[in-house]
Amino acid sequence: MFTGIDRNETKTYKSPNDPDQSNPTVFTLGILDPTVRNAIEDCTSSFDIDPKNPNDKPKVNFSLGKRNHLIVKYGLKGMEGLLHPKTKEQVKFETNNGHFGGKLIEGVTDQILDMLPSNLKTELAEIIWNEDKFQEDDSKN
Numbered sequence: 001m002f003t004g005i006d007r008n009e010t011k012t013y014k015s016p017n018d019p020d021q022s023n024p025t026v027f028t029l030g031i032l033d034p035t036v037r038n039a040i041e042d043c044t045s046s047f048d049i050d051p052k053n054p055n056d057k058p059k060v061n062f063s064l065g066k067r068n069h070l071i072v073k074y075g076l077k078g079m080e081g082l083l084h085p086k087t088k089e090q091v092k093f094e095t096n097n098g099h100f101g102g103k104l105i106e107g108v109t110d111q112i113l114d115m116l117p118s119n120l121k122t123e124l125a126e127i128i129w130n131e132d133k134f135q136e137d138d139s140k141n
Contacts, residue, residue: 005131007031010077015123027124028078031131032071039101040070065118068125072116073107074100075128085115 010030018024032040044067048059082091095106113121 005031007033013124013127015120017119017123023081025079025081027076029124029128030075030077032075032128033101033103033105035103036074036101036105040067040074044070064122068118068121069113070100071125071128072121073113074105076108076124079112082112082115091115 008030010028013027013029014024015027044063046061048061050056050059079093080090083089084091091112094109094112096109097104097106099105100107116124
């Protein structure tokens with residue numbers, strides 16, 4: 001039997017790539033709303049078929065950077081221990097409301113997202129996106 005997904009579930013995550021393993025940044029990750037997840041897929045991928053050559057393989061495009069940015073924007077639910085690049089003080093986790101995928105939804109502010117390196121966004125996005133494995137113990141933690 002399948003077990004349903006609790007869309008309100010969160011989990012804490014510490015990156016194995018954190019440079020300070022004795023005092024790592026702790027992220028709280030959530031599961032994406034299905035409408036938002038579908039909107040992310042729709043706005044970050046395209047399949048183009050040449051009308052003059054319909055038997056040719058379709059051209060597939062993925063905007064991976066944008067995809068990861070949006071996944072983290074709507075899937076990151078909290079964090080502790082991220083240091084501001086200039087002041088070296090802990091960054092306060094902040095969200096704001098906006099419309100995405102036809103819904104009013106809360107997302108991480110762009111100021112915080114802009115501080116996250118792309119490789120960290122990719123790492124966090126992978127965990128958030130794999131909702132079917134979200135409940136399993138993550139071997140990286």
